[in-house]
Amino acid sequence: MSDNYLEKDFERVNKKFKELMNEGEIESIEKKIEDLEKKSQSNSIDQIWIEIYNDVLDLKKRKQNEI
Numbered sequence: 001m002s003d004n005y006l007e008k009d010f011e012r013v014n015k016k017f018k019e020l021m022n023e024g025e026i027e028s029i030e031k032k033i034e035d036l037e038k039k040s041q042s043n044s045i046d047q048i049w050i051e052i053y054n055d056v057l058d059l060k061k062r063k064q065n066e067i
Contacts, residue, residue, distance in 0.1 A: 005021075005050075007064045013052065016052070017052060017056065021039050026057065026061065029053050029056055029060065030057065032053050033050055033053045033054060033057070036049055036050050036053070037050065
């Protein structure tokens with residue numbers, strides 16, 4: 001059961017990552033990171049999202065610099 005849960009969670013994160021790469025603007029991603037970092041009670045899930053958003057932000061900036 002936990003394998004199935006992890007697989008679905010992995011798929012959900014990959015889907016969100018792709019959405020951010022396709023739709024997200026640099027400013028909105030930076031705002032999401034700031035909001036997560038400002039939370040008074042941050043948990044491990046928030047830290048994971050911060051890492052994902054930072055990865056997407058880095059990719060977006062690299063892609064923008066290539067253009």
